[in-house]
Amino acid sequence: MAQLTETVNFRLTLEEKELWLTYCTSVSRTQNDVFREYLRNLAQKLPKKE
Numbered sequence: 001m002a003q004l005t006e007t008v009n010f011r012l013t014l015e016e017k018e019l020w021l022t023y024c025t026s027v028s029r030t031q032n033d034v035f036r037e038y039l040r041n042l043a044q045k046l047p048k049k050e
Contacts, residue, residue: 012020024031 024034
């Protein structure tokens, strides 16, 4: 597994934070885990390089 060395900070509205925490709780996963999965899924949405 790759070593985790980078940190990302971002701002959310109160409503966005509540949604984020509700989702994480409902799927029984950590906030970091859910965020990393989201980022990995973004790679699938990028146009393929030729």
